[in-house]
Amino acid sequence: xxxxxxxxxxxxxxxxxxxxxxxxxxxxxxxxxxxxxxxxxxxxxxxxxxxxxxxxxxxxxxxxxxxxxxxxxxxxxxxxxxxxxxxxxxxxxxxxxxxxxxxxxxxxxxxxxxxxxxxxxxxxxxxxxxxxxxxxxxxxxxxxxxxxxxxxxxxxxxxxxxxxxxxxxxxxxxxxxxxxxxxxxxxxxxxxxxxxxxxxxxxxxxxxxxxxxxxxxxxxxxxxxxxxxxxxxxxxxxxxxxxxxxxxxxxxxxxxxxxxxxxxxxxxxxxxxxxxxxxxxxxxxxxxxxxxxxxxxxxxxxxxxxxxxxxxxxxxxxxxxxxxxxxxxxxxxxxxx
Amino acid sequence: xxxxxxxxxxxxxxxxxxxxxxxxxxxxxxxxxxxxxxxxxxxxxxxxxxxxxxxxxxxxxxxxxxxxxxxxxxxxxxxxxxxxxxxxxxxxxxxxxxxxxxxxxxxxxxxxxxxxxxxxxxxxxxxxxxxxxxxxxxxxxxxxxxxxxxxxxxxxxxxxxxxxxxxxxxxxxxxxxxxxxxxxxxxxxxxxxxxxxxxxxxxxxxxxxxxxxxxxxxxxxxxxxxxxxxxxxxxxxxxxxxxxxxxxxxxxxxxxxxxxxxxxxxxxxxxxxxxxxxxxxxxxxxxxxxxxxxxxxxxxxxxxxxxxxxxxxxxxxxxxxxxxxxxxxxxxxxxxxxxxxxxxxxxxxxxxxxxxxxxxxxxxxxxxxxxxxxxxxxxxxxxxxxxxxxxxxxxxxxxxxxxxxxxxxxxxxxxxxx
Numbered sequence: 001x002x003x004x005x006x007x008x009x010x011x012x013x014x015x016x017x018x019x020x021x022x023x024x025x026x027x028x029x030x031x032x033x034x035x036x037x038x039x040x041x042x043x044x045x046x047x048x049x050x051x052x053x054x055x056x057x058x059x060x061x062x063x064x065x066x067x068x069x070x071x072x073x074x075x076x077x078x079x080x081x082x083x084x085x086x087x088x089x090x091x092x093x094x095x096x097x098x099x100x101x102x103x104x105x106x107x108x109x110x111x112x113x114x115x116x117x118x119x120x121x122x123x124x125x126x127x128x129x130x131x132x133x134x135x136x137x138x139x140x141x142x143x144x145x146x147x148x149x150x151x152x153x154x155x156x157x158x159x160x161x162x163x164x165x166x167x168x169x170x171x172x173x174x175x176x177x178x179x180x181x182x183x184x185x186x187x188x189x190x191x192x193x194x195x196x197x198x199x200x201x202x203x204x205x206x207x208x209x210x211x212x213x214x215x216x217x218x219x220x221x222x223x224x225x226x227x228x229x230x231x232x233x234x235x236x237x238x239x240x241x242x243x244x245x246x247x248x249x250x251x252x253x254x255x256x257x258x259x260x261x262x263x264x265x266x267x268x269x270x271x272x273x274x275x276x277x278x279x280x281x282x283x284x285x286x287x288x289x290x291x292x293x294x295x296x297x298x299x300x301x302x303x304x305x306x307x308x309x310x311x312x313x314x315x316x317x318x319x320x321x322x323x324x325x326x327x328x329x330x331x332x333x334x335x336x337x
Numbered sequence: 338x339x340x341x342x343x344x345x346x347x348x349x350x351x352x353x354x355x356x357x358x359x360x361x362x363x364x365x366x367x368x369x370x371x372x373x374x375x376x377x378x379x380x381x382x383x384x385x386x387x388x389x390x391x392x393x394x395x396x397x398x399x400x401x402x403x404x405x406x407x408x409x410x411x412x413x414x415x416x417x418x419x420x421x422x423x424x425x426x427x428x429x430x431x432x433x434x435x436x437x438x439x440x441x442x443x444x445x446x447x448x449x450x451x452x453x454x455x456x457x458x459x460x461x462x463x464x465x466x467x468x469x470x471x472x473x474x475x476x477x478x479x480x481x482x483x484x485x486x487x488x489x490x491x492x493x494x495x496x497x498x499x500x501x502x503x504x505x506x507x508x509x510x511x512x513x514x515x516x517x518x519x520x521x522x523x524x525x526x527x528x529x530x531x532x533x534x535x536x537x538x539x540x541x542x543x544x545x546x547x548x549x550x551x552x553x554x555x556x557x558x559x560x561x562x563x564x565x566x567x568x569x570x571x572x573x574x575x576x577x578x579x580x581x582x583x584x585x586x587x588x589x590x591x592x593x594x595x596x597x598x599x600x601x602x603x604x605x606x607x608x609x610x611x612x613x614x615x616x617x618x619x620x621x622x623x624x625x626x627x628x629x630x631x632x633x634x635x636x637x638x639x640x641x642x643x644x645x646x647x648x649x650x651x652x653x654x655x656x657x658x659x660x661x662x663x664x665x666x667x668x669x670x671x672x673x674x675x676x677x678x679x680x681x682x683x684x685x686x687x688x689x690x691x692x693x694x695x696x697x698x699x700x701x702x703x704x705x706x707x708x709x710x711x712x713x714x715x716x717x718x719x720x721x722x723x724x725x726x727x728x729x730x731x732x733x734x735x736x737x738x739x740x741x742x743x744x745x746x747x748x749x750x751x752x753x754x755x
Contacts, residue, residue, distance in 0.1 A: 046738045282611040283753025294754040297459045
């Protein structure tokens with residue numbers, strides 16, 4: 001074997017790739033092809049399904065009836081991705097730069113929730129956010145919240161759930177990117193008079209915080225101007241007092257590959273998720289995954305379910321391609337440092 | 338000592354005999370699986386040890402094939418695979434065993450592989466449909482599914498016909514109300530397992546006593562935004578039809594449209610918080626919901642945990658549904674499955690199940706035995722609804738495939754997925 005490989009060096013990469021490619025062929029390409037075929041079916045379970053290219057109308061019908069669900073899913077997944085980023089970045093930064101000896105422990109704590117099943121974690125959110133649960137119950141008893149206030153069965157609950165579920169997927173890649181940054185680059189920037197960001201930071205903070213607040217407010221359907229003003233204020237404070245020029249010019253750009261990977265790992269599963277919308281939301285917050293589940297399992301409407309899945313998959317592929325182009329794949333893959 | 342030895346020897350012999358039986362049953366199962374993979378769903382596995390002698394030694398290859406005159410003897414198989422819902426059979430809480438199943442196993446020398454694997458008709462259907470449409474054994478000999486799913490499986494020809502000569506208890510003890518179901522008039526495919534009621538579940542401390550189904554559609558500050566409907570289409574549309582004065586026993590598209598309009602109006606008015614499966618019971622207990630469409634068995638349990646909860650069949654009426662024991666086409670152990678169904682139509686065994694699950698029993702004579710064993714149960718309105726309550730219960734009528742599609746498609750908007 002060893003001699004064979006030495007003589008045919010060109011074969012080595014293919015042989016190394018073979019298991020992965022085989023796996024993808026069997027469990028991704030073939031089912032994907034099956035799905036494409038069944039998306040062009042017509043008929044019913046009891047009368048039988050027939051394939052015809054004329055059934056491309058399945059796609060247009062699915063889009064015109066369920067288009068809104070794609071938009072909602074994109075909105076929820078985007079909001080969840082932004083929130084996970086806002087939470088995960090400082091966390092990863094702290095672990096990477098200030099973690100010291102407890103780095104491993106902190107990383108373990110980030111991953112620890114994964115030892116519990118996904119479903120259980122979602123259901124515990126239901127208990128925590130309950131109308132008279134441990135968070136809102138006491139606040140209501142004190143009269144700080146109106147009796148009919150609730151978070152469960154609203155978009156906020158669904159997005160919070162998504163944010164929580166995918167937090168480690170954002171934290172770990174960012175941590176890895178930050179960890180491998182050469183600290184001497186930061187020192188060099190400081191030697192070259194990189195100080196606190198002050199005015200630039202305040203302006204950038206107002207713009208970013210205000211924009212994010214407005215966006216989240218729109219998606220939540222919850223006080224957009226209030227969130228925009230709050231976000232702008234918070235952004236200004238953070239930008240002016242907590243961010244240094246060396247971070248803006250050195251650390252953050254070098255951590256972008258982690259941000260890119262983390263946001264994909266969060267956004268893609270979040271957009272297709274149906275568990276959070278099912279358990280934490282209500283009929284006003286269902287996502288495209290719930291529609292596909294209902295079409296497939298309850299209605300036995302396999303063609304529409306397959307068409308919806310295919311549209312989702314194609315849409316994600318295109319979006320990822322555009323995103324990669326925008327963030328610059330070459331920089332990401334080359335790992336400039 | 339001697340007696341013990343003898344007994345041990347006895348079990349040895351029966352075990353050996355049983356192994357022979359199971360080998361034959363295995364062959365029978367294999368043949369049955371081949372035989373039923375075609376178009377005849379009712380072909381029963383009839384290969385038994387005594388088939389041979391009926392063919393005379395002088396019969397040549399050209400002789401006309403005479404039908405065997407005596408029925409072939411069938412033997413129970415060594416295993417039986419049964420899919421059921423959770424908490425749907427008697428369980429010995431200390432040992433986590435199923436006493437009646439063990440009695441059945443001891444009687445016929447069968448090891449029952451009993452799995453609490455079903456928690457949704459549609460999801461379970463998804464797991465068996467490919468095998469059935471391909472003419473293969475699903476791996477299950479008995480499955481427990483609700484009326485409407487049984488109807489679909491009958492329409493698809495995916496069930497084995499019950500051989501009632503093996504089922505004297507079933508023939509004798511099935512309650513009369515199940516003997517003329519429009520979709521299975523001769524009781525050829527479905528043996529009722531349990532029935533349950535769908536009515537109002539509410540927290541009396543918050544809502545006060547309720548008797549009308551209209552409460553579910555009334556905007557009242559006491560329950561505004563804390564009302565939950567069920568994801569089971571027939572329960573939610575059925576109760577809504579009742580509130581509109583329509584008859585769920587005769588569901589039609591006009592009734593469906595009217596119901597959807599009424600539900601949508603309630604959703605738009607902010608009365609309804611969510612549309613849910615079993616988890617409505619958790620919400621009633623936590624206070625996230627105070628009024629819900631509810632299932633009788635769930636509520637029996639919920640009341641134990643929160644005393645202010647109530648279950649009522651509304652004055653206008655409620656829904657009754659039934660889960661049925663069915664034998665999927667090509668089942669490997671059809672004969673044993675029939676024995677198992679028949680075993681549970683012995684009122685003694687049925688009563689033992691009932692005293693644990695607290696649903697409505699389809700077996701004649703079981704109620705009397707239950708009261709004998711546990712006298713206070715006669716006072717329990719959920720396990721023993723009074724006659725005037727039972728008279729108000731309606732079966733949701735059968736739907737054709739096209740109508741079922743129409744109903745489900747309209748109902749998707751209530752679920753928020755269409």
